[in-house]
Amino acid sequence: MFTYIKMKIKEHRIKLALYSSIEKMMSERKDIVATVTNLYLSLKDTPIDELQDKFISALAEVIHNDTHKEPIDDAKENDIMYKEIHADGE
Incomplete structure (x- = not known):
C-alpha cells in the first residue's frame, strides 16, 4: 500500500x-x-469534400486580418523615444 501511494505521488x-x-x-x-x-x-462545419x-x-483570410491590424507608426515612436533620451541629457 505504501508503494502504491509513493507511485501515485510521483505520477x-x-x-x-x-x-x-x-x-x-x-x-x-x-x-x-x-x-x-x-x-x-x-x-468546423465544413464537409470533407x-x-x-x-x-x-x-487561412488566407486569417493572415490578411492579422497583417492589416493597426500598424505602429515607427517614425512617431522613434521621435518620442528620441525626445525622451535627449530630455534626460539636458
Missing part, C-alpha cells in the same frame, strides 16, 4: 510537470494558438 508530479510545460508553451505561443483557433472555428479549398481561403 502526479510527472503530470504536473508535463501540464505545466504545455501551458507555458501555449502561453508563449498565443499568436499561433489564436490563429489555429480562428481556423478551427471557420472550418470542400475542406481543402475552404482551409486555404480561411
Whole structure:
C-alpha cells in the first residue's frame, strides 16, 4: 500500500510537470494558438469534400486580418523615444 501511494505521488508530479510545460508553451505561443483557433472555428462545419479549398481561403483570410491590424507608426515612436533620451541629457 505504501508503494502504491509513493507511485501515485510521483505520477502526479510527472503530470504536473508535463501540464505545466504545455501551458507555458501555449502561453508563449498565443499568436499561433489564436490563429489555429480562428481556423478551427471557420472550418468546423465544413464537409470533407470542400475542406481543402475552404482551409486555404480561411487561412488566407486569417493572415490578411492579422497583417492589416493597426500598424505602429515607427517614425512617431522613434521621435518620442528620441525626445525622451535627449530630455534626460539636458
